[in-house]
Amino acid sequence: MCGIVGVYYPDAELAPRLAYYALFSLQHRGQESAGLASYDNLIRYKKGMGLVTEVFSDEDFDLLAGRSVIGHVRYSTTGLSRIENAQPFVVKSKAGFIAVAHNGNLVNYTLLRNQLENEGRVFTTNSDTEIITQLLSKFLLGNGDVINALENLNSVLIGSYTMTMLVDDTLIGYRDPVGFKPLCVGELDDGYIICSESCAIDALGGKFVRDVEPGEAVIVRDGEIEFQRIAESKRRATCIFEYIYFARPDSIIDGISVYEARTQMGKILARESPVDADYVSAVPDSGITAAIGYAEESGLPYMESLIKNRYVGRTFIMPAQTLRELSVRLKVNVVRGNVEGKKIVLVDDSIVRGTTSKRIIEMIKNSGAKEVHVRIGSPPIVAPCYFGIDMKTREELIAANHTVEEIGKIMGADSLAYLSLSGLLEAIKKAGGRKDYCLACLTERYPVPVPGEIYDSPS
Known part of the structure; x- marks a missing residue:
């Protein structure tokens, strides 16, 4: 579940408010915690337990001023329901300031965490999103290129991972190669929104541009937007429950x-x-x-x-x-x-x-x-x-x-x-x-390898 948002808007004071209202439109996707992170020479963030309206006050938007903002509403699967696991996750590394909001769940969470701990990495939560944040920092440090970092992420992550991210002031949206969770892009008057569902675009009076394809990244730098193919997959497997239950009825997904x-x-x-x-x-x-x-x-x-x-x-x-x-x-x-x-x-x-x-x-x-x-x-x-x-x-x-x-x-x-x-x-x-959806909860056949379960290998 979870709802994620990314907003670029040239008015740095208005951008976090737009992200707030977009999150409010996605409140149905998660009600345990909410958070926003923005970039203005450094990443500032506010997150807390409860609904969007309970977490943020008017004074917070002065703190969060910045042209690039990401946000998250959480419903917990991996990681307990507590403030430490609220998102976005924020780190400062030699690669720059990084923030990640993640919708999904990693199947190989334990393996990846053990590997990173053996490398000397320290964790403050038990959320799989912190794994992604640490890996992104590691891969960016390798060459500093966002595209290569996402390619490297794909090589090690197993599961579902649709994300909005900040790398300094660059806003990034990414959808995993089989497209478990939805992600779409809308155009605002002078900016862009990346979000889980189209209803958030409608709420801001934006214009729907298109869905982000599985294995595709959308990158916004200095107001310019580009779509970049990161990974190919032999199958798509969008969660069928988006249509049964999760999504708002007024949304259009894929x-x-x-x-x-x-x-x-x-x-x-x-x-x-x-x-x-x-x-x-x-x-x-x-x-x-x-x-x-x-x-x-x-x-x-x-x-x-x-x-x-x-x-x-x-x-x-x-x-x-x-x-x-x-x-x-x-x-x-x-x-x-x-x-x-x-x-x-x-x-x-x-x-x-x-x-x-x-x-x-x-x-x-x-x-x-x-x-x-x-x-x-x-x-x-x-x-x-x-x-x-x-x-x-x-x-x-x-x-x-x-x-x-x-x-x-x-x-x-x-x-x-x-x-x-x-x-x-x-x-x-x-x-x-x-016809290509994840039906695992209905059929017991899984679109990616899961230990102890039947893997429905693509032909």
Whole structure:
């Protein structure tokens, strides 16, 4: 998950504010910590725990004045949820001032850290982003060339690593060779923005330029922008969960409208798993778009059965199970008058652990619903993610340990059905997509080598 931003703007006082508002637009990608780093003869930075609005005050932008700025909102996978692991990471070396904001997860984190420690490197955190920062400094020190440094990074990193970086006043965006995580570029009046999702460009009134291709870098020096091919790969493997859950529906990722993809998921789900009911409802917010598609295809009306408290964050991306369970009770409330005596199709985007879904179904039934039929706009999640989603073990994944019928009974649903894998890929294709995505959590086949897992080697 995580959201990253890079802004170049000639007005040094305005640039960090633009980066702040871009981060605010990406808050859905991470809520544990936020940070900004800017360059003005040296790198200054501010980061803290909590939401973007909680971390920064108006006085901070005077400190952060600089034409080149990067930012990060964090959701932890590698590295504990604490201030030491907040990003961007900043170092000063003989190669210059370096700052890195990273979205992704390194599979070979432990190996790389051991190698660097054997070289005498000292670490202050347990985040894999610090590994990347140290390596970037090392490779820049070798010859000082950003392109060569990125090429050297590619030769040693395994996993997902989309980044925005500062090397002194040079702003860099980079997307790993298989393109796990999204990255795009927008043009501002007199500058540029590099960010995880196009919704951040829209928020600043910018003009979308294009997506950064896998293995490609975008470099902004003194207001001039260039795209540079760094690495080639035999495959692309964009995370399918960007379209299922992570991205904002108004974003366009790799030319695909997230809203259209989710609508198609709902339509295909309705064809695959129809049910006799009074109306279609959604688990807000991430299930809404698929529910609209389901209602349109099925001919059933769409109605709200749950109202979300907008000031409670996403329960899935909260790090502790006890916090997730508490959050469910605060997150949504039932519209009792809409559910009493009704047969409801309840659409959600996915089921990971099942605890949130179970609690929501219980709340709806306790409010008088006659039947609750759950429909999920993605296939069952049966394998862990090693590339930046907090799904680390099969033990915590309900679909890895139970059949669909068992899951339905555990959650208290009158029926449960998932979108098929072929239906998911058809939905993405109808929205303008390709066929090359990371489906590892759905298929147990991984696009890069992971110890102990099946490697889906490209032909």
